[in-house]
Structures are given as structure tokens and as C-alpha cells.
Amino acid sequence: MKLLNANGICYQELNKRIRELLKQGEDTIQLQGVLGHRYIGAGIKGNRRIIIKGIPGNDTAAYLDGPKVVINGNAQDAVANTMNSGCVIIHGNVGDTAGYAMRGGEIYIKGNAGYRTGIHMKEYYNKKPVIVIGGRAGDFLGEYMAGGIIILLGLGLKDGEELTGNFCGTGMHGGAIYLRGSIKPERLGKGVEIAAPDDGDMVIIRTYVKRYAKYFGLGHNEIMKGNFVKLRAYSSRPFKSLYAY
Amino acid sequence: MSLSYLTSEYIIERNRERCIDCQVCVRQCANKAHRFDEEEQRVVSDDEKCVNCHRCVVLCPTKALCIRRNPLEFRENANWTPGAIRDIYKQSETGRILLTGMGNDRPYPIYWDHILLNASQVTNPSIDPLREPMELKTYLGRKPEKLKVENGRLAEKLPPQIELKIPVMFSAMSFGSISINACKAMAMAASELGIMFNTGEGGFHKDLQKFGKNAIVQVASGRFGVDTDYLNTGAAIEIKIGQGAKPGIGGHLPGEKVGEEVSATRMIPLGTDAISPAPHHDIYSIEDLRQLIYSLKEATNYEKPVSVKVAAVHNAAAICSGIARAGADIIAIDGFRGGTGAAPVRIRDHVGIPVEMALAAVDTRLREEGIRNQVSLVCAGSVRNSADIMKAVALGADAVYIASSALIAMGCHMCQKCYTGKCNWGIATQDPYLVKRLNPEIAAKRLVNLLNAWAHEMKEILGGMGINAIESLRGNRLMLRGIGLNDRELKILGIKAAGE
Ligand code: SF4
Ligand code: SF4
Numbered sequence: 001m002k003l004l005n006a007n008g009i010c011y012q013e014l015n016k017r018i019r020e021l022l023k024q025g026e027d028t029i030q031l032q033g034v035l036g037h038r039y040i041g042a043g044i045k046g047n048r049r050i051i052i053k054g055i056p057g058n059d060t061a062a063y064l065d066g067p068k069v070v071i072n073g074n075a076q077d078a079v080a081n082t083m084n085s086g087c088v089i090i091h092g093n094v095g096d097t098a099g100y101a102m103r104g105g106e107i108y109i110k111g112n113a114g115y116r117t118g119i120h121m122k123e124y125y126n127k128k129p130v131i132v133i134g135g136r137a138g139d140f141l142g143e144y145m146a147g148g149i150i151i152l153l154g155l156g157l158k159d160g161e162e163l164t165g166n167f168c169g170t171g172m173h174g175g176a177i178y179l180r181g182s183i184k185p186e187r188l189g190k191g192v193e194i195a196a197p198d199d200g201d202m203v204i205i206r207t208y209v210k211r212y213a214k215y216f217g218l219g220h221n222e223i224m225k226g227n228f229v230k231l232r233a234y235s236s237r238p239f240k241s242l243y244a245y
Numbered sequence: 246m247s248l249s250y251l252t253s254e255y256i257i258e259r260n261r262e263r264c265i266d267c268q269v270c271v272r273q274c275a276n277k278a279h280r281f282d283e284e285e286q287r288v289v290s291d292d293e294k295c296v297n298c299h300r301c302v303v304l305c306p307t308k309a310l311c312i313r314r315n316p317l318e319f320r321e322n323a324n325w326t327p328g329a330i331r332d333i334y335k336q337s338e339t340g341r342i343l344l345t346g347m348g349n350d351r352p353y354p355i356y357w358d359h360i361l362l363n364a365s366q367v368t369n370p371s372i373d374p375l376r377e378p379m380e381l382k383t384y385l386g387r388k389p390e391k392l393k394v395e396n397g398r399l400a401e402k403l404p405p406q407i408e409l410k411i412p413v414m415f416s417a418m419s420f421g422s423i424s425i426n427a428c429k430a431m432a433m434a435a436s437e438l439g440i441m442f443n444t445g446e447g448g449f450h451k452d453l454q455k456f457g458k459n460a461i462v463q464v465a466s467g468r469f470g471v472d473t474d475y476l477n478t479g480a481a482i483e484i485k486i487g488q489g490a491k492p493g494i495g496g497h498l499p500g501e502k503v504g505e506e507v508s509a510t511r512m513i514p515l516g517t518d519a520i521s522p523a524p525h526h527d528i529y530s531i532e533d534l535r536q537l538i539y540s541l542k543e544a545t546n547y548e549k550p551v552s553v554k555v556a557a558v559h560n561a562a563a564i565c566s567g568i569a570r571a572g573a574d575i576i577a578i579d580g581f582r583g584g585t586g587a588a589p590v591r592i593r594d595h596v597g598i599p600v601e602m603a604l605a606a607v608d609t610r611l612r613e614e615g616i617r618n619q620v621s622l623v624c625a626g627s628v629r630n631s632a633d634i635m636k637a638v639a640l641g642a643d644a645v646y647i648a649s650s651a652l653i654a655m656g657c658h659m660c661q662k663c664y665t666g667k668c669n670w671g672i673a674t675q676d677p678y679l680v681k682r683l684n685p686e687i688a689a690k691r692l693v694n695l696l697n698a699w700a701h702e703m704k705e706i707l708g709g710m711g712i713n714a715i716e717s718l719r720g721n722r723l724m725l726r727g728i729g730l731n732d733r734e735l736k737i738l739g740i741k742a743a744g745e
Contacts, residue, residue, distance in 0.1 A: 124508065242342055
């Protein structure tokens with residue numbers, strides 16, 4: 001394991017050093033003193049680990065392809081943007097557009113997520129991306145979602161607080177969003193319907209909730225006691241009858 | 246639905262004396278406009294289905310076919326043209342948005358045709374390109390403020406550049422919107438010509454990846470096919486913000502075109518709509534654009550120039566100044582006459598501005614702000630020939646993108662029906678039976694021929710001006726004069742009137 005102190009150096013220098021260490025074959029890098037440094041781990045590949053202490057800047061783990069990135073703090077916008085595979089674990093809250101267009105890998109967010117989490121998420125062949133959010137999510141959760149899984153647990157919601165913002169699943173045409181708790185129909189985007197999870201859905205939920213609980217040292221049985229609903233798209237062809245030929 | 250009021254746009258004329266009922270036309274027309282009538286034992290046609298693509302006309306062995314515009318006229322009316330009336334019939338019968346393909350076909354002024362090039366006489370003699378070396382080579386990418394030279398060598402590394410043997414590239418056309426054979430032809434031609442092709446927002450098909458050195462890979466809002474390998478396989482990366490044919494409208498590949506290969510290349514589920522909306526929902530400001538640009542640079546170790554493609558719209562100059570400041574290395578400006586695989590008619594025909602105006606305005610603005618060196622400018626949106634290219638370069642472009650011209654070279658007949666997926670020329674289709682019609686080797690050869698011919702012409706034009714390197718024409722608006730333009734237009738173009 002290699003220790004890197006980010007204190008006082010700019011993001012370009014920090015990321016250059018990370019790339020150099022990875023090139024030398026280092027498999028675990030721990031960063032200290034991270035304070036808004038952007039693009040940490042952008043585009044890195046392989047079976048590596050990056051452990052971040054502090055608050056990384058936007059686009060952390062963008063285009064990630066394989067590694068595990070652990071953030072011991074909050075993350076800002078666009079964490080795991082266009083991620084291909086790997087795992088990102090955030091011991092805190094995240095900003096907007098987490099998991100933008102991700103097509104593989106897993107993101108675990110201990111706390112809350114901002115707007116547009118999981119926008120453009122897709123799945124393909126044997127890749128199925130997963131985002132688990134411990135708390136609540138902002139507006140446009142799963143917007144344009146074409147595949148993958150979002151699980152929203154609603155842990156620690158205060159009285160009267162809702163799980164999601166407005167327009168949940170707007171433009172969704174694939175994948176599934178599982179909510180632990182309920183959602184008012186007026187919060188749903190157009191083209192999204194509420195369904196009861198079947199046995200297959202429950203297996204999926206249990207698998208990822210277990211991992212969530214393990215990463216953050218919580219009891220998964222307690223979490224699973226909650227009541228889950230599933231959100232899915234009416235159609236995988238939302239614009240089928242919009243055009244005259 | 247009740248009776249359709251639409252009459253056929255074209256009529257198919259079959260010269261009965263020549264027709265041998267061989268049924269070639271029956272097999273060639275994917276619109277099923279020809280069929281063999283068993284009872285009459287002869288080939289008959291259905292005018293209504295014809296889109297005037299000339300496929301049957303060209304392939305008929307006895308040249309028995311001719312397609313004409315239906316002479317049926319409405320009562321003369323300069324306002325209610327047949328097109329305007331037909332559109333209303335179509336929409337009142339379907340209740341849907343009108344779709345079209347290729348570029349704006351309305352009779353707006355084409356500024357290329359109002360600009361004339363200069364040539365030398367007596368002083369500053371012209372150069373004979375057949376005897377003298379002529380340089381068309383162009384490098385796209387950020388150029389430093391000043392060069393530091395030590396011992397005859399550059400002391401500091403230049404920012405990444407892409408090298409073009411001729412200042413022309415194939416514009417973004419995705420696999421999905423066009424066939425794999427059309428993509429292959431452009432990739433092969435680009436590699437032979439030493440220029441670039443562009444993957445569009447459709448991912449990088451496995452058969453094309455060996456041409457990575459000649460590829461610009463596109464990143465759009467849907468991020469189709471975008472991963473680290475994709476970004477690193479190309480020579481440059483292009484962020485697609487907008488497209489001239491449909492500014493403010495995103496890409497949308499209907500599910501029926503998302504077959505196995507398209508799904509694998511875009512990395513999306515089989516048979517679902519591939520939606521790439523116009524807004525990148527992570528870009529709301531120049532600062533946000535900068536974030537995407539730098540995330541791409543970080544992911545590729547600052548080794549690739551990053552281009553940003555925008556549609557030419559009203560505030561092009563201010564927008565492009567922002568893009569340059571956001572850290573783009575190349576800006577591609579796509580004019581309102583640019584083509585597309587599918588666009589709503591009203592958007593295609595009424596949104597955006599001519600690229601000639603946008604290009605001149607952007608170049609002027611970047612010069613005034615002293616940041617012209619920070620970006621290369623690429624002009625796109627219906628560049629039809631070598632003269633258009635020279636005019637674009639003199640207005641300030643470093644290079645041009647061509648798409649419609651390239652498709653025409655491969656066989657496109659401008660029927661504007663690309664959105665139906667039934668392109669009889671094997672270009673804008675995913676139907677294997679139709680795709681097979683386009684032989685990639687032959688199509689590549691046609692593209693190489695076209696651009697070699699253009700390169701010769703460009704050298705002739707340069708030579709005529711007494712210039713031996715395209716560098717010296719770049720932004721050299723004194724080499725241009727306007728004809729039939731008003732003062733304001735001349736001012737925006739930054740050129741004098743003919744005779745001045
Ligand atoms: S659509 Fe094309 S191939 Fe078919 S009849 Fe018309 S011109 Fe011939
Ligand atoms: S690409 Fe094909 S469908 Fe499109 S205009 Fe050309 S010939 Fe017609």
C-alpha cells in the first residue's frame with residue numbers, strides 16, 4: 001500500500017502521481033488530505049484499490065473500469081460518471097448525477113444522494129450496474145434509465161421526510177428502482193409505474209442490501225424488515241408513436 | 246383511418262419497349278414500389294411508394310425506368326405550396342411529428358455561393374502546383390502562445406495534435422444511423438488519406454477499432470459505448486453538444502434499429518430506444534463543460550485533443566469563446582444545412598444559422614479576444630466541394646467536416662428518407678439485405694477518389710492565389726470578396742464586396 005498526501009498539491013499533479021503509482025504496479029493507494037481534488041481515479045482500470053480520506057471533488061472515479069474506490073467522507077457531483085465496472089463506496093452523502101450513464105459496477109452511498117442519481121444508467125450483456133443509496137435521493141432519480149438497478153433505502157428519514165424528490169424515473173425505459181418505503185404517485189415521472197417486487201426482485205434486493213450493510217457495518221436483517229416497492233418503465237420504446245413516417 | 250388525401254409525390258415511368266420484366270427493380274426497391282403481377286406476367290409499379298432514390302433506375306439493365314415529379318398540380322398559390330398542403334394532410338392523418346432525413350432543403354441563401362476567391366495577376370505570381378510543392382497538411386489542437394526553441398528543437402512539448410494530410414474529415418455518423426459497411430468505407434478511406442473519421446455517438450464497432458489512429462470518438466449525453474478503452478482507442482475525443490441539422494434536439498435511435506451488433510457496439514440492451522437527449526444533464530454552464538473536458542483529458546492522460554461540437558446558433562461567437570476558455574482544443578461548428586439520419590422537419594428547416602456566418606463570427610471573436618490560438622476551428626454543415634473548403638479556410642476554419650458529400654460519394658441519392666431505415670443504397674439502414682449492397686472497398690475507393698480530386702483542386706486554387714501552404718490562407722479574408730450581399734452580411738463575414 002502506498003500513501004499519498006494530497007494536501008497542497010493540485011488535482012492534476014495528484015492524479016498524475018496516482019497514475020504513475022498504478023503504472024508501477026501499486027495495487028492499493030491511500031490518499032490523505034483530499035480537499036476538492038477532482039477526477040481522482042478517472043479512467044483507471046484493473047484490480048486496484050484507492051482509499052480516499054477527505055472530500056474528493058467532482059467526477060471522482062469517472063469512467064472507472066474495475067478498481068474499488070472507497071471514500072471516507074462525502075463525495076461531490078458526478079461520482080462514478082460513466083463507470084464501466086468496479087465498486088465505489090462512499091461513507092457519506094453524494095452530490096448530483098452520481099453514476100451518470102454507468103453500465104456496470106456498484107456504488108454504495110451510505111447517506112443521501114443529490115439530483116439525477118443514476119441518470120442514463122444502462123445495462124448490456126452481462127453487465128448490470130447497481131446503486132444503493134442509504135438515505136434519500138433528490139429530484140429525477142433514475143432519469144432516462146435504460147437498465148440497471150437502483151435501491152433506495154430511506155434509512156434515518158425524519159418524520160414527514162420523503163424518500164425521493166419529484167420526477168422520479170422520468171424518461172425511464174428500462175431497469176428497476178426499488179424503494180424501501182412508499183412514494184406518492186405525483187412524485188413519479190411520466191412512463192413509470194409502481195409494482196410489487198416478486199421473489200426474483202427480493203433476491204436482488206437482499207443481495208445488495210447485504211453488501212451495503214457489510215460495507216457500513218450495519219445489520220442487514222433490520223434493513224430488510226422494511227417494505228419494498230418496485231418502480232419500472234411502462235415501455236422500452238417511449239417514443240414509438242411520436243413520429244409520422 | 247379514413248381515406249388518405251395524399252397523392253403520390255413521384256411517378257414511375259416504365260418504358261414498356263425496353264422493359265424485359267427481369268424483376269431487378271422488384272428486388273432492388275425496399276419500398277416495394279415495384280412488383281411482379283402474376284396474372285399479367287409483367288412488372289408493375291406503385292407510384293405512391295416511390296421515394297425517388299434512383300436505385301431501380303441505375304440498376305435497370307435496359308435503362309427502362311425514369312422517376313418524375315408527379316405533374317399533378319394544386320391550383321397555383323405562392324403561399325400554400327404543395328409541400329405545405331401535403332404536410333398538413335400528413336399531420337392531420339397521423340397526429341404526429343413530421344420526420345425527415347439529410348440536411349435543410351429550403352431555399353435559404355447559400356453564402357458559399359455569394360463568396361468569390363481571389364487569384365494573382367502580374368504581381369505576386371501564381372504558383373504551378375504540378376511543379377511546386379504545395380502544403381495542405383493541417384494540425385488540429387491547441388497551439389501555444391509562443392514557442393520556446395533550444396538548439397533548434399522545441400524546448401516544451403506541444404499540446405496533443407491530430408495530423409491531417411488534407412484539411413477534411415468525415416463528420417460524425419454513428420453505426421446505427423448508418424450501416425457498418427458505410428462506417429467501414431469511411432474508416433478505410435480516412436486511413437488511406439491520412440485524415441479522420443468520427444464514430445458519432447454510437448460506440449466503436451469491433452471491426453473499426455483497428456482504424457483507431459484515424460478515429461475521433463464521440464461522447465454525447467447518452468454516453469453510448471463510452472469506456473476507457475473507447476476513449477483511448479481514438480486519436481481525439483469529441484463532446485457532442487449539438488448538431489446543425491437539429492440544434493437543441495438530441496439523438497434517438499428507435500429500438501427496431503438496435504439489433505445485436507448495434508446493441509453490442511453501443512453497449513445497451515437489445516431492442517430498446519437509444520436516447521441521447523440534447524441536454525447533457527451534467528452540463529449547465531461553461532464551468533460544467535470544462536469539467537467534462539477535463540474528465541476526458543484526465544482519463545486519457547492528456548494525450549488526446551478534446552473537441553466540442555456545437556450547432557451554429559444565434560450566439561455562436563459567445564458560445565465558442567466560452568468553449569475555448571473551457572479548455573477545448575478543437576471546436577466544430579455545425580451549420581444549419583448539415584445532414585442527419587433523422588430530424589423533425591420543422592427543426593431541420595427552421596432552427597440554426599448558416600455555418601458561413603457562424604464561422605466568420607467565431608473566428609473574429611476569438612481573434613479579438615486573443616484566444617484564437619487556443620483552439621482549432623472545424624467547419625461543418627454542407628461543405629459540397631473544394632471551393633467551399635477554400636472559402637471556409639479563408640473565413641477562419643482550420644479544417645472542414647464532410648458527411649453528406651461523403652455519403653453521396655458512396656451512392657446516396659439524397660432522397661431524404663434515411664429515417665425509414667430502408668435506404669436502398671445500403672447506407673442509412675441496418676437491414677442486412679440492403680447493407681450488403683454497399684461494398685466497403687468500392688465505397689472507400691470512391692471516397693479516396695473524391696478527396697484526392699478535391700486536394701488537387703485545392704492546390705490549384707492556392708497556387709492561383711500565389712500561396713503555397715494552406716496555413717497562409719487560414720483566416721486570410723482578403724482572399725475573399727462578396728457578391729450580392731448587403732453591407733451587414735459583408736461585415737459579419739468580414740469580407741469586401743467584389744470590385745472593392
Ligand atoms: S423508391 Fe427508389 S428503387 Fe423504389 S421505385 Fe422509387 S426510385 Fe426505384
Ligand atoms: S442515405 Fe440513403 S436514405 Fe438517406 S438520403 Fe441517401 S439514399 Fe436516401
